[in-house]
Amino acid sequence: MTAPADTLELIRYGQDEFPAIRPTLVSLYAEVYTDQLANPFFSVERFEQRLEGYASRPGWEAIVAYDGGEAAGYAFASTLPEGSAWWAGMLEPLPQEEAAEDGRRTLALFELMVRRPWRGTGLARRVHEELLAGRPEERVTLLVELSHPKVKALYESWGYHNVGDQQPFADAPIYATMMRPLKAV
Numbered sequence: 001m002t003a004p005a006d007t008l009e010l011i012r013y014g015q016d017e018f019p020a021i022r023p024t025l026v027s028l029y030a031e032v033y034t035d036q037l038a039n040p041f042f043s044v045e046r047f048e049q050r051l052e053g054y055a056s057r058p059g060w061e062a063i064v065a066y067d068g069g070e071a072a073g074y075a076f077a078s079t080l081p082e083g084s085a086w087w088a089g090m091l092e093p094l095p096q097e098e099a100a101e102d103g104r105r106t107l108a109l110f111e112l113m114v115r116r117p118w119r120g121t122g123l124a125r126r127v128h129e130e131l132l133a134g135r136p137e138e139r140v141t142l143l144v145e146l147s148h149p150k151v152k153a154l155y156e157s158w159g160y161h162n163v164g165d166q167q168p169f170a171d172a173p174i175y176a177t178m179m180r181p182l183k184a185v
């Protein structure tokens with residue numbers, strides 16, 4: 001299935017627009033993660049707390065895809081700050097030179113999701129590439145649940161590789177930490 005390109009619109013939002021798009025981000029999360037909402041870590045309330053934190057970070061941007069005006073999916077990311085805790089949850093610590101953040105080096109992609117009717121259409125990849133386009137960082141990192149090997153394989157097909165597993169919060173699942181050069185593939 002191929003999404004009709006002419007009805008799709010990808011819009012970039014910055015921190016100033018966060019209050020306006022926040023309800024869309026939360027509502028799509030609640031729909032996409034509906035089967036996991038009973039798990040406290042994946043509850044809407046906890047997602048909203050994480051979202052507030054991410055959206056307050058320097059360089060936060062989101063891409064929201066609209067199909068005929070209806071939100072179909074999104075991704076958001078921000079630059080890892082100097083001394084970021086992103087690498088603190090690694091089960092095997094990375095070499096210092098890999099984990100050193102200077103506030104410019106690494107883009108962290110915190111969420112990427114597409115509603116079911118738009119899965120398998122290439123929209124997720126378009127949203128991902130649009131978010132990365134024009135970013136100044138050298139590399140991009142994201143987390144994928146170890147229990148979702150197909151999603152991990154999808155990211156590998158987009159040029160990511162696993163640099164080690166991590167548990168970012170005490171009640172979070174174990175995630176594979178994926179990385180790729182920002183401009184490559």
Ligand SMILES: CC(C)(COP(=O)(O)OP(=O)(O)OC[C@H]1O[C@@H](n2cnc3c(N)ncnc32)[C@H](O)[C@@H]1OP(=O)(O)O)[C@@H](O)C(=O)NCCC(=O)NCCS
Pocket residue numbers: 032112113114115118119120121122123124125143144145147148150151154
């Ligand atoms: C991840 C995502 C954006 C990829 O979209 P896509 O490029 O259109 O790819 P698909 O949806 O076809 O997913 C690729 C494969 O992963 C599987 N998959 C996707 N999300 C999954 C999930 N949350 N749990 C388990 N498997 C999942 C799909 O079933 C598919 O497998 P198949 O090829 O056997 O059908 C989309 O699947 C999604 O929004 N998933 C739910 C949210 C999510 O898991 N986000 C990623 C967080 S790292």
